[in-house]
Amino acid sequence: xxxxxxxxxxxxxxxxxxxxxxxxxxxxxxxxxxxxxxxxxxxxxxxxxxxxxxxxxxxxxxxxxxxxxxxxxxxxxxxxxxxxxxxxxxxxxxxxxxxxxxxxxxxxxxxxxxxxxxxxxxxxxxxxxxxxxxxxxxxxxxxxxxxxxxxxxxxxxxxxxxxxxxxxxxxxxxx
Amino acid sequence: xxxxxxxxxxxxxxxxxxxxxxxxxxxxxxxxxxxxxxxxxxxxxxxxxxxxxxxxxxxxxxxxxxxxxxxxxxxxxxxxxxxxxxxxxxxxxxxxxxxxxxxxxxxxxxxxxxxxxxxxxxxxxxxxxxxxxxxxxxxxxxxxxxxxxxxxxxxxxxxxxxxxxxxxxxxxxxxxxxxxxxxxxxxxxxxxxxxxxxxxxxxxxxxxxxxxxxxxxxxxxxxxxxxxxxxxxxxxxxxxxxxxxxxxxxxxxxxxxxxxxxxxxxxxxxxxxxxxxxxxxxxxxxxxxxxxxxxxxxxxxxxxxxxxxxxxxxxxxxxxxxxxxxxxxxxxxxxxxxxxxxxxxxxxxxxxxxxxxxxxxxxxxxxxxxxxxxxxxxxxxxxxxxxxxxxxxxxxxxxxxxxxxxxxxxxxxxxxxxxxxxxxxxxxxxxxxxxxxxxxxxxxxxxxxxxxxxxxxxxxxxxxxxxxxxxxxxxxxxxxxxxxxxxxxxxxxxxxxxxxxxxxxxxxxxxxxxxxxxxxxxxxxxxxxxxxxxxxxxxxxxxxxxxxxxxxxxxxxxxxxxxxxxxxxxxxxxxxxxxxxxxxxxxxxxxxxxxxxxxxxxxxxxxxxxxxxxxxxxxxxxxxxxxxxxxxxxxxxxxxxxxxxxxxxxxxxxxxxxxxxxxxxxxxxxxxxxxxxxxxxxxxxxxxxxxxxxxxxxxxxxxxxxxxxxxxxxxxxxxxxxxxxxxxxxxxxxxxxxxxxxxxxxxxxx
Numbered sequence: 001x002x003x004x005x006x007x008x009x010x011x012x013x014x015x016x017x018x019x020x021x022x023x024x025x026x027x028x029x030x031x032x033x034x035x036x037x038x039x040x041x042x043x044x045x046x047x048x049x050x051x052x053x054x055x056x057x058x059x060x061x062x063x064x065x066x067x068x069x070x071x072x073x074x075x076x077x078x079x080x081x082x083x084x085x086x087x088x089x090x091x092x093x094x095x096x097x098x099x100x101x102x103x104x105x106x107x108x109x110x111x112x113x114x115x116x117x118x119x120x121x122x123x124x125x126x127x128x129x130x131x132x133x134x135x136x137x138x139x140x141x142x143x144x145x146x147x148x149x150x151x152x153x154x155x156x157x158x159x160x161x162x163x164x165x166x167x168x169x170x171x172x173x174x175x
Numbered sequence: 176x177x178x179x180x181x182x183x184x185x186x187x188x189x190x191x192x193x194x195x196x197x198x199x200x201x202x203x204x205x206x207x208x209x210x211x212x213x214x215x216x217x218x219x220x221x222x223x224x225x226x227x228x229x230x231x232x233x234x235x236x237x238x239x240x241x242x243x244x245x246x247x248x249x250x251x252x253x254x255x256x257x258x259x260x261x262x263x264x265x266x267x268x269x270x271x272x273x274x275x276x277x278x279x280x281x282x283x284x285x286x287x288x289x290x291x292x293x294x295x296x297x298x299x300x301x302x303x304x305x306x307x308x309x310x311x312x313x314x315x316x317x318x319x320x321x322x323x324x325x326x327x328x329x330x331x332x333x334x335x336x337x338x339x340x341x342x343x344x345x346x347x348x349x350x351x352x353x354x355x356x357x358x359x360x361x362x363x364x365x366x367x368x369x370x371x372x373x374x375x376x377x378x379x380x381x382x383x384x385x386x387x388x389x390x391x392x393x394x395x396x397x398x399x400x401x402x403x404x405x406x407x408x409x410x411x412x413x414x415x416x417x418x419x420x421x422x423x424x425x426x427x428x429x430x431x432x433x434x435x436x437x438x439x440x441x442x443x444x445x446x447x448x449x450x451x452x453x454x455x456x457x458x459x460x461x462x463x464x465x466x467x468x469x470x471x472x473x474x475x476x477x478x479x480x481x482x483x484x485x486x487x488x489x490x491x492x493x494x495x496x497x498x499x500x501x502x503x504x505x506x507x508x509x510x511x512x513x514x515x516x517x518x519x520x521x522x523x524x525x526x527x528x529x530x531x532x533x534x535x536x537x538x539x540x541x542x543x544x545x546x547x548x549x550x551x552x553x554x555x556x557x558x559x560x561x562x563x564x565x566x567x568x569x570x571x572x573x574x575x576x577x578x579x580x581x582x583x584x585x586x587x588x589x590x591x592x593x594x595x596x597x598x599x600x601x602x603x604x605x606x607x608x609x610x611x612x613x614x615x616x617x618x619x620x621x622x623x624x625x626x627x628x629x630x631x632x633x634x635x636x637x638x639x640x641x642x643x644x645x646x647x648x649x650x651x652x653x654x655x656x657x658x659x660x661x662x663x664x665x666x667x668x669x670x671x672x673x674x675x676x677x678x679x680x681x682x683x684x685x686x687x688x689x690x691x692x693x694x695x696x697x698x699x700x701x702x703x704x705x706x707x708x709x710x711x712x713x714x715x716x717x718x719x720x721x722x723x724x725x726x727x728x729x730x731x732x733x734x735x736x737x738x739x740x741x742x743x744x745x746x747x748x749x750x751x752x753x754x755x756x757x758x759x760x761x762x763x764x765x766x767x768x769x770x771x772x773x774x775x776x777x778x779x780x781x782x783x784x785x786x787x788x789x790x791x792x793x794x795x796x797x798x799x800x801x802x803x804x805x806x807x808x809x810x811x812x813x814x815x816x817x818x819x820x821x822x823x824x825x826x827x828x829x830x831x832x833x834x835x836x837x838x839x840x841x842x843x844x845x846x847x848x849x850x851x852x853x854x855x856x857x858x859x860x861x862x863x864x865x866x867x868x869x870x871x872x873x874x875x876x877x878x879x880x881x882x883x884x885x886x887x888x889x890x891x892x893x894x895x896x897x898x899x900x901x902x903x904x905x906x907x908x909x910x911x912x913x914x915x916x917x918x919x920x921x922x923x924x925x
Contacts, residue, residue: 044466048423053415054408056588058539059622063864066539094408104407111406115398115830118237118838120405121412121539121588146873152864154539154589155237156841158875160834 023087027052028096038084043067045083046093054094054124058152065151068125069093075132075148094124097131106175107131110168111161118155125151130165139169197268197304204269206230213375215333217269218326219248221375225354225368227252227259232270232319234310234560235401236587236594237838238893239831242399243316244323247827250392251327251384254354254367261400263584266562268306273299275312278794279662281508281678310560311595311711313794313891316827320889324384330374332382337374338365387825396830401586412588413558414543414619421545422449424606424618425468426459427475428628431857432707433483445471450609459606461616469621484706484857489634492705492854493530496636496657505655505701508683512695517651521642524651525734527727529639529917531719533852534632535867536712540588541625544603547615552579553604554615558587560594564669568597572604591842592711596630596668626867627859630668630710631852633658633682635719639727642694647735647742648749650694654686654723657701659709681711685720685898690759690792691728692749707854713842714894717793721898722905722919725789729906730915739788739906740767755792758887762797762820763790765883770801770818782807787906789899794891796823797883798836802903803876806911810923814844814876814904822883823890832892833880839896840878845870847901849920 023034027050034045046052046069055078058066062077069078070092097105107130110116117123126149133140133148140148145165153161205214212220212228220228229245241261249259264270277298282291331351338356339346342363350357354367387394404410429435439458441451447467452459458477462468499505518524544557546569553573559565562582570577587594603618610616620628635658642651660679667674682700689696712718732742743763750756766788767773776784782805790799800819806812817840826832849868853860861867880896905916914923 040466044464047415048464048466051417052408053411053417056412056539057414057541057619059864061622061863061865064539064622097407108406112398112402115396115402115834117402117405118834119539119587119589120237120401120410123405124408127406149872152539152869152871154537154591154842154869156838156844156870156875157834158841158870158872159837159878161872162875 021084023083025086026090028091028093034083036083039082042069042078042081042083042086042091046078052093052095056121056124058122058125063152064122065125065129066122068128068151070128070132073132073135075129092128094127097127105131106168106171107134107164110164110171113167114160114164116157116160116164118157122151122153126153126161130161130168134165134169134172138173140165194300194304198300201268201303201306204267207265213371215330215375216326216379217267218323219252219330221330221367221371223368223371225254225258225366227254227367228262229259230264231261232264232308233315234558234584234587234590236310236560236590238315238835239399239401239828240310240315241401242397243828243831244319246392246397247320247323248327250390251324252331253351256392256397258354266308266566266582268303270308271303271306272309272314272318273302274314274318275309276302278312278314279680281680307563308561309595310590311592313893313895317795317889317891320827325382328382328384329379332380333374333377334367334370336377336380337370341365341370341373393827394825394829397828399831411585412540413545413556413585414540414588414617416545416556416585416617418545418547418615420613421615421617422461422463422610423465423468424452424459424461424603424616425465425472426457426602426606426618426620426624427472427477428457428624429479429481431479431481431484432487432854433857434479434481435483437478437480439475439477441471441475445474449611451475452606452609454602454605457602459602459618461606461610465617465619481857487706487857488855489532489853492634492707493636495703495705496701499657499701499703500636500638500655505657505699506678507697507699508678508687509696509698512651514651514653514695514697517642517695518640518653521651524640524642525730526638526640527730527915527917529637529723529726531635531722531919532850533634533707533709533854534712534846534850535626535629535852535861536589536591536593536710537626537864537867537869538589538591538593541622542593542599542620543618544599545615545617546603546607547613548573548604548607548610549613552581554581554583555600555604556583556585557600557603558590558594559584559597559600560587560590560592565597565600568600569604572601573608591713592715593629595665595711598668622864623862626862630664630708632712632718633661633709634705634707637723639723641727641731643731643734647732647737647745648694649691649731649746652693652696654698655701656686656699656723657703658682659704659707660702661709661711661715663702664704664709665711681716683716683720685717685791685793686724688792689724690750690753690756691743691746713839714793714897717791717894717898718843718846721789721791721793722901725791725899725902726905726915726917729787729902729909733909740772743788743790754887758822758885759790759792759797762799762822762883765881766799766801766818766820769820769879769881770803772801776803779805783911785907785909785911787903787908787910789903789906791895791899793895793898795888796821796890796892796895798895798899800840800896800899800903802900802907804904804907804911806908806923812848812904812908812921812923813874814848816877816879817900817903818879818881819896820881820883821895822885822887823892823895824885824887825889826882829882832882835892836880836896837878839894840900841870841875843897843900844876844904846919847904847921851920
């Protein structure tokens with residue numbers, strides 16, 4: 001499927017046809033061909049071109065983590081990630097997070113069990129950061145969690161998140 | 176809020192007769208019926224499958240209101256809770272929220288005198304006639320609890336009457352359970368779905384509500400319906416709206432407060448750019464994608480006139496505050512006994528100066544609004560806390576009649592008072608006017624715009640004084656402060672004609688109506704506008720007054736050489752005749768027990784530790800909290816644990832009560848440890864989360880929230896955890912180090 005950015009011709013522009021390149025991405029299992037200026041952040045390609053709006057804009061400077069996605073197995077902040085650097089990469093967004101068999105990820109189940117979200121805006125980013133953590137460390141310590149998840153939540157859902165991450169880790173260990 | 180005052184004035188001019196006629200229409204409102212559904216008044220429809228659709232007149236911003244209001248209706252209706260669906264209520268006067276406005280009237284909180292009662296009654300009737308829907312002030316449950324229950328009970332009675340007629344038995348021979356009506360003797364059963372046509376035609380009877388001891392759903396945790404969509408990316412916030420022909424805009428306001436645009440140009444034309452929009456106070460670019468708009472905006476050469484804000488600085492603001500207090504300016508909110516004389520006579524009186532900074536809201540979802548102008552009128556999609564006023568503002572900005580504006584309110588990515596403002600809406604409409612007709616424009620603010628162009632929590636300066644006797648009683652208490660009035664500015668932003676010089680109760684809330692026994696007291700607030708835009712920020716006046724009051728109470732306890740818990744107990748016990756003081760005592764005892772107050776903290780290597788206590792009555796609920804801190808050798812403050820006890824009257828959903836109090840504590844902890852907005856030459860120094868940091872996961876303490884059983888009236892819950900945390904932490908730092916911190920954010924010299 002080809003999803004071009006709707007650029008119009010321009011001259012001496014920071015972005016535009018002159019600079020546009022084709023980038024191939026595998027997003028949540030689907031091959032996507034993106035035509036874009038290579039400096040366009042992945043976040044805006046996901047949200048505006050692919051209409052995957054579960055990945056959120058929060059700060060634009062890679063501090064708050066609302067835009068976190070997985071590139072390969074690594075959690076990354078998509079708001080400062082130029083799409084041009086991602087040719088051929090495998091991207092997982094919140095819409096693609098699951099148990100691999102079409103069901104929800106253990107973290108998503110734990111998030112519901114612990115009723116973690118309040119306003120919910122930051123939660124996709126936290127879930128992606130936590131999923132990358134659990135993929136790397138099956139039994140993370142509190143220090144691992146603190147080091148891996150530097151995202152921000154204004155509603156203050158952190159205590160419930162920590163409990164949910166622990167409970168998801170237990171569920172994964174016994175499954 | 177002072178909208179009440181304006182509404183009362185306007186209402187009296189219009190006349191009582193109009194109000195009575197209007198209220199009659201308002202109360203008769205019935206929900207529109209879609210296919211197969213029948214309306215049972217303003218709160219619910221039921222379809223032929225027996226699914227109950229509940230209209231929710233308040234906005235969902237994480238407080239679970241889309242779950243709780245349907246459960247309140249379901250409780251009285253005795254339907255199957257699994258068959259209940261929430262749906263945003265239409266904009267209609269029947270869903271007005273007068274409670275939030277009446278709370279802001281300058282009346283004693285429990286004033287029962289004729290003036291207080293008449294004012295409240297008048298405000299209530301006029302506000303219901305005006306019909307403004309507001310989610311704020313921790314009032315949603317207080318606003319809907321009784322009418323939503325009445326609606327459920329009334330619909331149940333209508334269904335029972337229809338079943339009695341269908342089965343040919345008296346209504347008293349029927350029982351209702353999980354949406355099924357059963358004839359007890361014969362065992363015959365008929366479901367709600369089969370009865371809706373007949374039941375909806377019955378004149379709604381007077382139906383008694385359940386006694387709370389018979390509740391089956393309320394008082395127990397219920398799963399929130401918005402949660403599943405918030406863990407898989409499906410939840411739709413306004414920023415997520417995607418319309419096929421939608422354009423995108425990026426916006427930039429002037430670099431300083433009050434700056435006006437002189438000129439702006441964008442050359443050469445850039446890819447995807449549709450229009451450059453220039454306005455008095457902002458410049459914006461409309462483009463085919465948001466990134467194109469943002470990149471083009473960065474290329475705009477704009478010239479601003481910054482003279483209006485040139486003299487505004489944090490330093491100048493606090494200087495003006497100090498001068499106002501020195502002059503003895505201000506409105507006296509409380510005066511009981513001769514506090515000034517008693518203080519003047521006491522050479523050993525305690526006196527201290529406290530200050531808090533301006534703060535930004537920093538909702539995680541940045542400000543955004545989508546507008547489509549067409550021959551059909553104006554459609555607006557915006558996360559907001561007051562859709563009625565959004566509609567008025569959009570109509571005015573678009574230059575069309577109010578009834579041609581349609582407002583869509585998706586879930587809010589945080590509110591905290593920021594989304595009570597309509598600046599975003601007005602600007603987005605003006606931007607959309609420059610787009611090709613019929614094409615929607617989604618305007619998104621950058622985080623930098625969000626922080627710099629906020630309406631801030633006011634900075635405030637307070638001078639506290641107290642006279643403490645040898646037995647540890649406070650003989651005189653004086654709280655003099657200066658700061659801006661949010662309500663005055665807010666009304667002026669809504670309408671220049673709405674500005675009033677009536678005292679703004681929200682400036683003094685948390686300083687007045689205290690539960691403690693003081694021999695004499697005087698509470699004065701001097702309004703100093705300071706030229707900085709200020710807004711309602713989670714817990715409003717309580718957010719600073721609790722810091723002043725509860726820190727200074729601790730200073731009084733230290734002066735009396737008494738334990739801070741015992742000292743507060745005594746001040747409450749001396750007013751034991753007051754029901755509020757008795758409830759406060761129970762909350763104080765509960766938190767002391769839960770946190771093991773009085774049992775020394777285990778020593779930890781290399782750090783000093785301490786516990787601090789604070790009690791705050793806000794939004795008709797009572798919260799006491801105990802913070803435990805570690806202070807490193809270099810003076811770094813780490814909060815390790817917070818224990819809270821809350822009396823909010825009846826806890827409708829205990830899980831939500833705990834989540835809201837816990838979240839509000841962390842909101843307040845950001846302000847206690849990090850939050851500050853500084854202004855120099857009219858420019859806001861902070862701009863994003865790197866220099867306006869929030870508490871993160873690693874820094875968040877463990878939090879325990881105890882719910883204290885109560886016979887008290889229903890209180891608010893969304894904001895009540897915020898006020899007490901800063902003083903609890905400051906008091907803990909004092910316990911750990913002997914240093915009294917009187918300024919937020921709390922910093923120890925290294």
